[in-house]
Each structure stands twice: as structure tokens, then as C-alpha cells.
Amino acid sequence: MTQTPVPADRDVLDMPSLDAIVEAASWTAKLGPLTDADVARMRESGAVVDRYLAEGKPVYGLTQGFGPLVTHSAKSEMEQGNSLISHLGTAQGRPVDPDASRLVFWLRLNSMRKGFSAVSPDFWERLADLWNAGFTPVIPRDGTVSASGDLQPLAHVALACSGHGEAWVRDARGAWSVRPAAEALAELGAQPLEWPVREALAFVNGTGVGLAVSILNQRSALRLVRAVASLTARLTVLLGGNAEHYDEGVGLARGQVGQLRAARWIRADLPGDHLRDERRPLQEPYSLRCAPQVLGAALDQLEAAGTFLLREANGVTDNPITFEGRVLHAGNFHAMPVGFASEQTGLAMHMAAYLAERQLALLVSPTTNGDLPIMLTPRAGRGAGLAGVQISATSFISRIRQLVTPASLTTLPTNGWNQDHVPMALNSANGVGEALELGWLAVGSLALGAAQLAVMTEREAQTAGVWAELAGISPALEADRPMAGEVRAAAVLLRDHAEGLLGADAERLLGTDAEGLLGDAA
Numbered sequence: 457m458t459q460t461p462v463p464a465d466r467d468v469l470d471m472p473s474l475d476a477i478v479e480a481a482s483w484t485a486k487l488g489p490l491t492d493a494d495v496a497r498m499r500e501s502g503a504v505v506d507r508y509l510a511e512g513k514p515v516y517g518l519t520q521g522f523g524p525l526v527t528h529s530a531k532s533e534m535e536q537g538n539s540l541i542s543h544l545g546t547a548q549g550r551p552v553d554p555d556a557s558r559l560v561f562w563l564r565l566n567s568m569r570k571g572f573s574a575v576s577p578d579f580w581e582r583l584a585d586l587w588n589a590g591f592t593p594v595i596p597r598d599g600t601v602s603a604s605g606d607l608q609p610l611a612h613v614a615l616a617c618s619g620h621g622e623a624w625v626r627d628a629r630g631a632w633s634v635r636p637a638a639e640a641l642a643e644l645g646a647q648p649l650e651w652p653v654r655e656a657l658a659f660v661n662g663t664g665v666g667l668a669v670s671i672l673n674q675r676s677a678l679r680l681v682r683a684v685a686s687l688t689a690r691l692t693v694l695l696g697g698n699a700e701h702y703d704e705g706v707g708l709a710r711g712q713v714g715q716l717r718a719a720r721w722i723r724a725d726l727p728g729d730h731l732r733d734e735r736r737p738l739q740e741p742y743s744l745r746c747a748p749q750v751l752g753a754a755l756d757q758l759e760a761a762g763t764f765l766l767r768e769a770n771g772v773t774d775n776p777i778t779f780e781g782r783v784l785h786a787g788n789f790h791a792m793p794v795g796f797a798s799e800q801t802g803l804a805m806h807m808a809a810y811l812a813e814r815q816l817a818l819l820v821s822p823t824t825n826g827d828l829p830i831m832l833t834p835r836a837g838r839g840a841g842l843a844g845v846q847i848s849a850t851s852f853i854s855r856i857r858q859l860v861t862p863a864s865l866t867t868l869p870t871n872g873w874n875q876d877h878v879p880m881a882l883n884s885a886n887g888v889g890e891a892l893e894l895g896w897l898a899v900g901s902l903a904l905g906a907a908q909l910a911v912m913t914e915r916e917a918q919t920a921g922v923w924a925e926l927a928g929i930s931p932a933l934e935a936d937r938p939m940a941g942e943v944r945a946a947a948v949l950l951r952d953h954a955e956g957l958l959g960a961d962a963e964r965l966l967g968t969d970a971e972g973l974l975g976d977a978a
Contacts, residue, residue: 471566474671474762477769481562483555483626487584490569490577497571498580504778505574505654516776516785517657536653541618544611544660549598552609552669552886554624554632557595559668561587561613563769564659572777573658582649586617589644594622594634595665601870602881605773605789606665609882614659617641619648661774663791666882670798671765673888674758677805680892681754682954683899684808684815685718687906688747689725690923691815694909695826696733699726701745707752714759715752721957722747733826741824743814750811754804761797761804768793795864795881802860802888809856809895812902813849819905820846832908832933839936842905845943849901852894859891900947904930904939907946922953 471477479485490498508515516522520530522540530536551557565584568575593616599608615621616637623640624632641648651659692699700706702723707716732738739745776785818824820831820842833841863884869876907930910919919927926949930942 471766471770474675474766474769477563477766478559478671478675481559483558483590486588487562487565489584490580494569494571495577498569498573498575498577501571501574501778502576502654504781505783508783513783515783517653537651537656540653540656540660541611541614541651544607545615545620547596547599547608547612549596551594551634552597552665553672554592554626556665556668556672557592557613557624558587559671560595560610560664561593563664563668564610564613564662566769567662567664567772567774568655568658570772572772572779573774574654574778575658576652576655579649579652579655583617586641586644586646586649589646590626591617591640591644591646592624592626593617593637594624597665597669597882597886600665600882601868601875601878602663602666602791602795602883603789603871603875603878604775605660605662605791606882607660609665610660610662614651614656617649618651658774661789663768663773663789663794663881666791666794666798666885667765667768669882669885669889670761670794670801671769673798673805673885673892674762674765674801676892676896676951677758677801677808678755679951679954679958680805680895680899681718681751681758681808682721682958683950684812684902685721685747685751686725686922686953686957687812687899687902687950688744688751688815689722690906691819691909692722692744693726693730694906694913694915695740695744696731696736697740697744698732698736698738699723699730700732701740702726702748707748712749712752712756714755715748717755718751719748721751735826741818743811743818747811750807754808757800757804761800764793764797768797790877790879791881792864792879795879795884798881798884798888799860799862799864802884802891803862805888805892805895806853806856806860809898810853812898813853816842816846816849816898816902816905819902819909825909828909828912832905832912833936834912834933835935839933841933841936842908842939845901845904845939848943849898852898852901856891856894856898859887859894861887863887896947896951897943899950900943900945903946903950904942907931908933922949925949 505515509518514520517536565587568580593613595609595612600606612621616623619638619641621637622634623637625635625640626632638648702719707719773788775787775789776783822828822830829836831841831843833839863880867878867880870878903926907926910927911932926946929945929949
């Protein structure tokens with residue numbers, strides 16, 4: 457989908473939503489040039505620092521060393537800039553995804569143009585030209601404590617811009633590959649940058665990497681919750697379950713906004729003439745009956761996390777900053793808001809994925825599936841049906857629980873006790889990102905259960921839309937077959953389906969007025 461470039465006169469201080477931020481940082485987007493107001497703010501910020509230096513006042517990173525070396529003097533801005541990005545070039549591990557890398561770069565540029573960071577407009581324009589040309593540094597994901605921001609990963613962005621390290625290159629088909637950064641710059645006709653200390657410090661002292669990964673995680677988690685809501689409706693249809701569980705009155709009585717929204721999603725996917733099969737219990741097991749309560753709670757947590765992430769993305773997170781003629785030394789780079797938002801996202805997503813695994817368990821047991829064959833196999837004994845699919849889904853949930861254990865519980869002091877309280881925000885975001893990959897596989901596993909349930913209830917011929925596509929991915933199990941590929945394909949199908957549903961939903965999660973939702977329902 458073609459994205460609209462960010463207008464040059466857009467208010468960079470107030471991006472309206474996480475969706476807008478991700479759109480603005482997409483591959484086809486372009487950063488507009490600095491406005492006159494941007495330039496004025498940036499030059500005023502630089503002038504404040506120049507005045508402090510002329511008056512002999514200490515300024516961190518310019519007259520003083522970094523971190524625990526702040527008690528030592530420094531003199532050369534260029535030497536300090538090169539030293540900063542060089543000594544922090546210690547990140548390791550597999551890189552964050554290219555889309556996240558591009559968002560990281562955009563977030564730092566958006567912050568630096570706001571006039572708190574004493575950044576030169578000319579240098580900003582050179583960085584923006586690289587971003588607009590598609591230059592996308594490879595960012596190793598491990599090795600930061602996220603306390604003075606994501607120092608090490610952001611240093612690798614700066615190093616790539618100076619011709620060191622690696623960069624992502626995207627071909628005409630949209631496929632990514634890794635090349636030496638110097639080669640990628642040369643192919644763009646760009647010269648490697650040299651980093652003055654002001655710009656280097658403003659760039660690496662920020663929460664941008666954990667923030668970018670957390671934003672993308674939060675959006676993926678929203679899609680996952682929407683997908684499970686859609687599958688809940690599908691199972692209710694195929695089993696003949698009680699739709700009273702999703703009645704508007706239930707949510708209104710409680711007053712939880714997320715629950716109301718989740719129930720509406722489920723009801724929207726139920727046919728208007730749906731009736732409970734009298735062979736089904738009046739009250740379904742909790743994995744179906746309490747789906748609005750579980751998914752709704754997850755939605756409320758994701759909404760809160762999204763609010764915190766949006767504030768962070770619109771803010772300035774480096775040190776020092778200038779404000780009303782003063783240089784302020786403080787700690788805006790500490791990523792605790794991002795860390796907690798990431799952990800909320802992981803815990804909420806886990807519950808949605810766990811609900812999907814429990815619904816799959818309901819489908820494969822004759823006790824709860826309406827006396828259909830165990831494991832939904834038409835060849836019980838000779839065939840094992842979805843036994844392997846369920847076992848793997850159980851493993852996915854166990855691993856998710858390991859990955860979303862709050863990283864803030866693992867904090868350790870470092871940096872000669874200068875960084876004596878650290879949030880581990882990027883560690884959290886990385887874990888949640890990996891957990892989401894498994895969460896989507898749990899969704900794909902449940903989707904296969906829904907496909908085979910349609911066969912068993914002789915409803916597959918009546919399917920249309922996404923469910924017909926699902927039937928094509930996972931046809932009737934006339935004989936056992938390897939199903940790993942089907943799980944992955946079903947996960948992609950449900951992810952895309954959920955994204956489309958959210959895109960068409962008039963009640964978008966972020967920015968929805970809770971009182972208005974309750975009022976509309978009443």
C-alpha cells in the first residue's frame with residue numbers, strides 16, 4: 457500500500473496515533489524538510505549550549521566525559537563524538553527486523569527536530585536524506601540495559617551512517633538482504649557521516665529501539681486479540697454454542713470497555729439467526745463463555761500500553777536537553793515507561809494466546825466437542841488427527857510464558873554504579889516479539905481445529921470468505937499428514953484477516969473514548 461509522505465508543515469510534536477507513526481516511518485514514506493519553526497527551535501537550542509560553553513559552565517558530553525567519566529574533562533567535540541559511538545559499538549545477536557530498524561531511525565529524527573537537543577539543522581538534514589533514500593542500518597538486538605536509552609543498538613545505527621557495520625538493502629520485490637554499510641552508502645551516492653558529539657549524544661541517548669520494537673509488538677498483539685475473537689465466533693457457530701455469552705447486556709452490566717468491544721467483535725461474526733444447539737450446555741466452558749472477559753481485559757491493557765508508547769514516541773528522551781534558555785541534565789533516557797508498556801503487551805498477548813490454546817483443547821476432546829471423534833480424526837486409532845498440533849500449541853504457550861516474564865525483574869546495576877537502576881526495556885521487547893511469533897502459531901493451530909471442526913460438522917461446504925480460504929489451507933484429514941506448514945499458513949491468514957477487520961472497525965482501539973463507547977451501547 458502506498459503511504460502518504462509526511463507534510464513538511466506537520467506538527468511533529470503531536471503524532472496522533474501509533475498507526476500514524478508506523479505509517480510515517482514506512483518504507484514508502486518520506487520525511488518532509490525542516491520547517492522554519494523547526495530550524496528556529498533547533499538553532500535556539502544550540503545557542504543555549506553555546507552560551508553555556510562561552511560562560512565556562514559544564515555540559516555533559518561536551519566539557520565532561522561520558523557516564524562515570526563525567527568527572528573527567530573533555531575538549532574535542534569531534535573526538536568525543538567518534539569516541540561515543542565507537543565505544544558503544546558492542547551490541548550483539550540477531551538484528552531487529554528491517555521495519556523496526558526504519559522506525560528506530562525515524563523516531564530519533566523526529567525527536568531531534570523538536571528543539572530540545574542542540575542538534576544542527578544541517579546535520580539533521582543529512583541524516584534525513586539518508587533515511588529518505590532508504591538507508592536502513594542493521595541493529596543488533598542484544599547488549600543494552602535501556603537506562604541511558606538503548607545506547608549500544610543506537611550506536612550501531614550511528615556507526616552504519618559513518619560507514620561501519622551493516623545495512624539492510626531492499627530489492628525491487630521487497631526482499632531484504634544485508635550488505636556492508638559502506639557499500640550501501642556508496643550505492644546511494646552518500647558520503648559516510650562524521651558525528652560531532654552533540655548530534656552523537658542526542659542520537660544514542662534515547663529509548664528508540666525498545667520503543668520501536670514495542671510499538672510494533674503492541675500492534676501485532678492487537679491483531680492477535682482480534683483474530684482470537686473472530687475464531688471464538690467461528691467455533692460458536694460450528695458447535696452451536698450459546699450466543700448469550702456475548703450479549704451486550706452482559707458487558708453493560710459490568711461496564712468494562714474492552715469486554716464490550718470484544719463481545720461486539722464476536723457478535724459481528726455470528727449470523728443473525730444463530731441459535732444454541734440444544735445438545736450444547738447452557739453455559740459453555742470458560743474458554744468460550746468468558747472470551748469477552750479475557751480478550752476485553754487484554755484489549756484494555758493493550759490500550760493503556762499504547763497510550764504510554766504514544767507519549768514516548770512524541771517526546772524527547774535524550775540528555776542533556778535545553779529548555780527555556782537552560783541546559784538541563786536529567787534522565788529522560790531511562791526507558792522504564794517503555795519497559796512497563798512492553799511487559800503489559802506481553803502479559804496481555806499471552807492470555808489471548810492461552811485462550812486460543814484452551815479453545816483448541818475444547819475442540820479435540822469428545823467431552824467438550826459434542827461427542828465428535830477425539831483429536832478430530834475421522835480414523836481414530838489408525839489416525840491421530842490434530843494430536844501433534846495440540847501438543848505443539850501447548851509447547852508454544854509454555855515458551856511464551858518464559859519470554860514474557862517481566863524483564864524488569866532481572867535488572868542489574870552496571871557502568872561503574874553510574875547506571876545503578878536499569879529497566880531492561882529492549883530485553884523485554886525482544887522477548888515479547890519472540891513470544892508473539894509463537895502466539896500467532898497458537899492462533900494458527902486453533903484455526904486448523906476450526907477447519908477440521910467444519911469438516912466434522914459437515915459445515916465446510918457452507919463456508920465463505922476467510923473460512924473458505926482456511927478450508928483450502930487445511931482440507932479434510934482423510935489421512936494423517938505433516939501440518940506444520942498449514943499452521944504457519946493459517947496464522948498468516950488470520951493475521952491478515954484481523955488486520956483488515958481492525959482497519960475497517962469504526963471503533964479503533966487507540967483514541968476511542970471509553971465513556972462514548974459505554975454511552976453508545978446504552
